[in-house]
Amino acid sequence: MMRLAVRTLRFRKGGFVATFVAVVFGTAIVLACGGLMETGIRSNVPPERLAAAPLVVTAKQSHLKPGAEDGTPLVERAGIPSSAVAALRGVEGVTAVVPDLTFTARPLVGDGGSSVAPTGEGHAWTSARLAPYKLTSGHPPTAPGDVVVDATTARTAHLGTGDRVTLLIGGEPKSFTVSGVADGPAGHSFFSPAEAAKLSPHPGTYSALGLMVAPGKDLETVRKAVERTVRAAGASELGDLTVLAGIDRGLAEHLEASTQREALIAIAGSFGGIATLTMMFVVASTLALSAQHREREFALLRGIGTTPGQVRRMILGESLLVSLPAVLIGLMPGWLLGRFLFDQLAAHGVASDVIEFRQGWIPFAAGAGAAVLAAIGAALIAARRSAKIKPVQALLEAGLQRRWFGWIRLFFGLIALGGGTALVIVTGTVMTGPLAGATAGPAVLCWAIGIALLGPFWTKLTLGLIRWPLYAVSRVNGRLAIRNVTARSVAMSAAVMPVMLAVGISTANLYMQTTQLQASERAFTEGLRADAVLVSSADGLAPSVLDEVRRTPRVASASAFVTSVGVIDEPRNAPFDEEGAPLQGVSAQDSSGTAPVRLTAGSLEHLTGSTVALPDRVAAKIDRGVGSTITMTLGDGSSVDLRVVATYAATPGYESIVLPAELLAAHTTSGLAPQILVRFASGADPVPTLAKLAATHPGVQLADRDTLVAANSADLKTQAWVNYLLVGLLIGYTGVSVVNTLVSATIRRRREFALQRLTGATRTQILRMLSSEGVLITFAGILLGTLTALATLIPFSNAVAGTAMPSGPWWIYLVIIGAAALLVFFSTLVPATTVLRRAPAESTNRPD
Structure with a gap:
């Protein structure tokens, strides 16, 4: 059967190009993620200043x-x-x-x-x-x-x-x-x-x-x-x-390399897992579509006595003959892509640029193994029905529409939808703030895979909803397309599902980032009362600068501002994850101060020495109020006992622990406060005076409150940028799936086009019919993809921003659906134009 598989590849090159391309791109993406993972785990930083010490x-x-x-x-x-x-x-x-x-x-x-x-x-x-x-x-x-x-x-x-x-x-x-x-x-x-x-x-x-x-x-x-x-x-x-x-x-020389390794490992692991699942799904769907297009061939083989085992071995051999060279070709772009991703992460501060990028044999084996296993698994699944069907039944069903789905597909589809539903419920009822992304991200993938596995049902339902409005405004070619798509709705789901996957994953992930970013900025600015901020371009401001600012005429209040991360050790039930609790250090102040908090009890006038102000939700969770004590480990590992002097209102999920600036700064690497918040007296404008003061101190700059907001959201913007980059790779990969599927499906219909031309249809009429089909496929894919995204975005937005409507510019969605429509029409009309150039008689004699 291997000899037959080789001969099949010789005469069906076009049918296997889609699988080849999917495996190449899938191998490259998984290999790149493996390189990032190995780099993060090893965190190799060549010693320089400490090189002589063994x-x-x-x-x-x-x-x-x-x-x-x-x-x-x-x-x-x-x-x-x-x-x-x-x-x-x-x-x-x-x-x-x-x-x-x-x-x-x-x-x-x-x-x-x-x-x-x-x-x-x-x-x-x-x-x-x-x-x-x-x-x-x-x-x-x-x-x-x-x-x-x-x-x-x-x-x-x-x-x-x-x-x-x-x-x-x-x-x-x-x-x-x-x-x-x-x-x-x-x-x-x-x-x-x-x-x-x-x-x-x-x-x-x-x-x-x-x-x-x-x-x-x-x-x-x-x-x-x-x-x-x-x-x-x-x-x-x-x-x-x-x-x-x-x-x-x-x-030991580069602290940032040690602290950022966890972020690099987390990014590589989460994205690598999603990319691997997406690759397996794309490769499986591509091979399944290829097998579906060859049902007549398999029917004839079964009719002349070929056993089910021989059919399986032939399909598996074809899969290996295609996937193994594709894996080898995908290794080089995978190495280049991994290097590119690491350089981008280092340039944007997510990874340290002093770490050596490493991509040894383990990522190569993981990328190649995942691609080959995906191809083998997909081939076995694709061969299952063709190999088990009885010869006479195969000859009868070769020209008929496949059944909607089998019990195995139904089972895993319902499991995926159930998992997505559970994750959405957890997102909407348990998660708050940035933590909501931990469950919302996997929920999108579960929804998309579940809908794709049950694609024929959702496609038939969607086409049933949208065909009547289009039927009312369509002409002859359009009505023919509607009837054609309706009759072939099960087969048409193979074209709709990649569009749904691309629209759903990209829309959900991009708007999760924009929603989280805007919610973070809003949570910080709600209590921000500073009119200006002095910022150090070095590691911090000298303590004497704060005194000079306070003595400046028309300045009502000034406070040092420090940020760090710590851990509440006692009580142990604080609502923070393993990344720790965000810390803010401010100077003691009265109600007219600049601290970005809205007090509900106590006062910041007593925020000196070993004291702390807690958000209301944190205080309620750990059962600590004004006058009680907690034990914390600060950013340098020092343990301190703190007395609670105030509580304040904060947006759930965006709470920070407030400490005295002097205490927090003493436990930072630089030992200094990097910013000074300034509030002006009513009706006053001391900006010129403060600008002159800043000019007398090297590395000190005066900026407005927007600079402080930007600094607060800098980390989140960096993380958002990283997700934009990684999601862009997934969008590109699902775009490859869209092109592969539609090109293959269009070329397969060459006999249908030839018969239409022999009965009098012109090339233009056939292209108009395909354009109408493209509209239906695009609408169905966009509708299902949008519903998939909304199923995750609504609870996510409610958990993050307290509103059901996600935040972000509309042009992102318009670009996504525009790109999806462009891919559909490009992948349909371009190959159809090539097919229609041949004589009808020639097309009827060519293999599918």
Whole structure:
């Protein structure tokens, strides 16, 4: 039967092109997602500044909440207590423990130092050996005003030994004398140990420890000994420490690579799963359509004595002969697509650009295996009925319409619809805010697959609803098309379902993003009362800037503003997921202050020291009111006991925990507040004065309240952009399915077109008939796709924004349905025009 399968491919090349294209694109998408997943899991960051240390010790950048199974990532750099240095020096095989201090030290560049360099870090000179840095001129820093700069910075800023350089440290410009220039990784400055300790925002702790290992010692043995020492000392003495070796040491230098790996893995996993299911469905539907078009051939084979097993083996052989080369061809675009997606994620801040993109044999095997398994499974399903049918019955049914669906298809279709219904109910009744997307996204796919599996029923129902209005306004060709589509409604569902899939998935996913984005912005701006904001383009504002703003005439109120992420440890039933609770830090203020909250109890005047203000829903959930206490772990892993001084109203799902700005800033990586909220006195306009004040501080800018809103929604916009990109790939893939299906179905009808022409129909009349059929297919697909999207969007919008109408511009929907209509007409009329160029007699003799 393999020989027969090969010969079949030779004479039916066009019939298998659709399957070939579907497998190529499916392999590429799944392989790209596998590359993103492997990159996130490995998170390979080559060490630079710590490259000379065989082992690097860092504080663990995650927190395991009591009673939780998964840890919450710490978004701020956790510090290592100074006591760890002495404890690790005694480990056998460790010859030296080199502590590292890391803090922001950005050079002022431009005319007169008017702008701040985009990067720059400061360290103690004792840690220079970890690269190692080698002095090319001058001497190490010894005096408080000395600094050693790297050779790249020296060349860029035209610095030499004895020159003066101004660095922005702690939000304030500080001038130093260049005592030396060192050759090593760029963007780093070195100070004397005493000076570095004063400049560090977190005295008494280190960013990392570099461990030097004795020559000849087994590195793995020493690493295990260090881990045993850490466990023996306990977290109460040394903190929760992690020992890094090999390429993992680079994670100690780039905090963002560690904190963003979870996001990269989540994106790759969720999108990869959806893409795999979509690929399997598209490949299965394409092969099923191909088998359906060959029923007459299978009927004849069964009639001359071919056994069911032989028919199955032939169809399976054809599938393998098509899918295996397609998989091999899809590997290269899959690698390129994965690289492109990673570069885009890195460019938009979702992934760290210092991580090495990795796409080893596992993603290749996963992509190829998924594609081949999808093709094999689809071939077995497609061959099931053709192989089991009796020969006489096959000859009778070859020219007849297939039954609507079998029991297996009915079962899985109802299961998918039931799953979609359950997810929609959970979305509308349980989920709130951004969390609603976790169930709404899979609900769309369940609805789409369920409707597609029961496609003949939905297609017949939809065509029955829309054919009468079109029949009333149609002419002869249009009425012929309506009668033709109605008679072939079951077969026509194969053309309608890809359109439904493309419209439903794209509409639902795009409007979920626009709805969530607008709801987030509205939730933040409802309580925002600031008229202007001072923003630092570096890592934060000096504390003295807040005092200067408050002394500015016509300023009614000013507050520092800090954001971070933390975890409520006690009580344990706080309504936040494993990503943690958003934190906002503001200064103590009265009712006329700038804090973006609407108080319902207590006052922010007492928001000082170890205090907190809770949203009403959170306070009710954990049963804590004004005067009670909670225990939290802040962004750097520090545990604090907080007294509740106020509660406030907030949109469900968008709640933030409010803490004193001084407390929260002290537990961030920079130790500074990045923004200052300003409220003007009634009828006053101190903008010119504030602009002059900002100009006196390098890296400080004055902006209106819209800037604050934009900053608040920046993360969500980035996530929305990522989803736009990934959804665009799915739309493109489902678009391939639309083209494949319609082109194949149109070419298959060449005998029908030939008979119509032999009975007197012209090419123009046939094209008009097909245009009318295209209108029906487009309307049916758009209607079913829109209903699929609305079934998810309505409960999602109600959970996210409190309204049944999703938010977003209408042009998105118009573009989607316009593109669907264009694909339908292109995939129908172009191949039909090619077929009609042949003589009718020639078309009747060609195979389907």
